[in-house]
Amino acid sequence: MAALDLKPVSTRSALLTLLLGAEVPRLSTRELVAAASVVGFAEPTVRVALSRMTAAGDVVRDEEGAYRLSDRLVARQRRQEQAAHPSLRDWDGDWELVAVTTAGRTASDRADLRAALTDLRLAEVREGLWTRPANLDLDWPAAVDDVCERFVGAPVSEPADLARRLWNLDDWAATARALLDSTATDDPVLRFTACATSGRHLLTDPVLPADLLPANWPGDALRASHVAYKQWIVEMRRALTQTAQSSA
Template sequence: MLSFFGIHALGQGTALATGSLIDIFARAGITEDAVRSTLTRMVNRGLLERHRQGRKMYFGLTPRAAAVLQDGHDRIWRTGAVNRDWDGTWTLVGFSLPEAWGRERHDLRSRLVWGGFGALQNGLWVAPGTVDVLALVEGLGLDAHLKVFRGAAAGEPTDARTVLETAFDIDDISEGYHAFLEHWSHPVPANGAIDDLARQLLLHTDWLGLVRRDPHLPAEHLPADWPAARAEELFQSLAHRYAGPARREAARLLDTIAVPEAGAAR
């Protein structure tokens, strides 16, 4: 759902009608009940807000969701999947939370993973390069429990490859890219624009899932056959292929209303 709103609502100042979302998601094999329950959960989590017009209900992005989607958009189209510009520095975050703070710990770890961090050891997380940790954890109310450092490893036994292999599951990240390549290298031929709309949604969702899992590790310390560049080239080729037909079909199918802008334009 976030992928769809990111493609067709981010920066548009529009809210989307429930009925048209149900119709479009049905073409990707997603049931009406699943769409309705997802919309409700996203409202409860502060990602979408309801707008009623007559008997119809519309859903628009909240500023929080717009910021998340803009960040994802920037990662996909600006940052890229391969980090060839690492300066040799690391950002480290140390934290210790009360045992009873399970939800807070989960939320913090989720933010750290999104920010490219991996667990170096218990309570100590590391990410390559400079990360704005305060912006990353904004709103969690945990600043007083964090210690943030930036610097370079001293060398043996803490060289860059050791840090990467300890803090990140390199094999799992690589397998994700290989699975993407295998699945999308030979997609089933589209049968009209409506299929391109569903295919675009699935493609972007798969790719965003990879981007979320990939901490943008320095390429110089990864295996020579690292598959991220090939997967990114395939994603961009397919994304451009589906964009025109999907946009035209979405314009035909989507029932929208104008709402105040929720975040940065694309």
């Protein structure tokens, strides 16, 4: 399989990836500089990026000089964690069905609802009608329940055919396999870029029941690779920070 043409990760994206994948809610400047250095970002560049990210509201700097994600990005961190560890339940053939029943909403409200339903991994059958297999424990936000009615039922058509119509499974799988190939490298910058891209790609995994997926579906493999790399980043950052502290 041909390798992906991975776009270089900006300093901002790299620092956000490190914070989004951190095991603690805040990281010091020293920890961020240490981790970023391994994947090709020099200390002056990191410090400038942190200043700009603070001004833009991406991160918040506390009194001790450590950085944490803004509330907006904490929600993104939660979505990424759910993408890496989806909450599954046994599937009995039922599908979730969501029908938009409230008219007169603004364009912004409609866009927010579409984003919320997409984050829940639903697909749009037609305008105002969304569905997915009922194999996930979903946390339905008020933004959905306030303007929609929810039902559970089973499609008359072949479920696997319906899944293929609603999601481009072949393209998703091809990208996932290419990302897995890209992570099997000794190049730390390329591996980090593939990991950051994997996190975004996992957000679009429909997480369907096995019966509805093509053979050799790479979703679980990509999740395992992504989680393992995030753990490596954590351990590497700890080791570099301890080394810097002992030599200071």
